[in-house]
């Protein structure tokens with residue numbers, strides 16, 4: 001089967017889930033009710049991981065693969081830094097492997113010199129113990145994926161309510177064939193390029209229209225473009241994925257992206273009518289604990 005078509009089916013399932021990055025939250029989120037039978041083997045794992053409000057106090061480890069795993073010893077990106085602010089606090093998804101948390105803070109610190117923005121708006125990373133989520137995202141399970149808004153951090157602290165309700169800006173033109181030149185700027189290119197050049201970064205996901213703009217604007221320095229991969233959605237934010245931390249034996253790395261800048265036929269394949277307006281795929285049954293690495297049970301149970 002055509003790998004891009006397979007990818008399309010896979011991603012649409014992820015997109016079919018509610019609560020994409022653009023969804024608004026509330027400052028007083030409802031607590032999930034306790035589970036009547038948490039040991040039921042048929043119970044979707046997201047129901048368990050979605051109820052963990054604190055990280056597992058174990059050594060930091062990413063366990064499993066980006067779309068099938070969990071994270072122990074996660075750290076949080078503080079909700080406020082000099083050069084970043086975490087959005088949608090009600091989701092409690094500002095948790096990740098400490099390596100990713102450090103990278104995000106370091107990247108955010110470079111932003112004012114890099115492109116003149118005051119800083120970054122940080123979207124979803126992972127739940128406190130990673131794992132599948134009740135809303136949104138097939139990946140983001142092992143604390144190595146982070147969404148960063150393509151909207152600059154404003155020059156002031158946002159209120160809790162603003163962080164739930166503020167909308168990011170859609171960077172893609174309504175015909176989906178290119179970026180919207182009234183909102184896309186060289187500052188965006190500089191930011192994505194800097195993120196892609198971070199040695200720990202394995203992949204960056206952006207909308208195909210954004211990749212097209214990056215290909216056009218990259219000039220002679222093009223090696224970083226191989227890490228920037230087209231993906232459905234990702235028109236309001238970009239997604240930073242780092243590689244498995246070294247020595248993390250239970251973490252499954254993804255094969256490295258193919259070489260080259262990915263700006264030729266591979267990119268063109270994203271602009272066919274089927275790819276621009278894909279038919280929604282059948283929703284896949286939710287993952288159960290038995291489908292996750294066995295160690296994720298310890299991560300759930302740990303204090």
Ligand SMILES: [Zn+2]
Nearest residue numbers: 145146147239
């Ligand atoms: Zn993402």
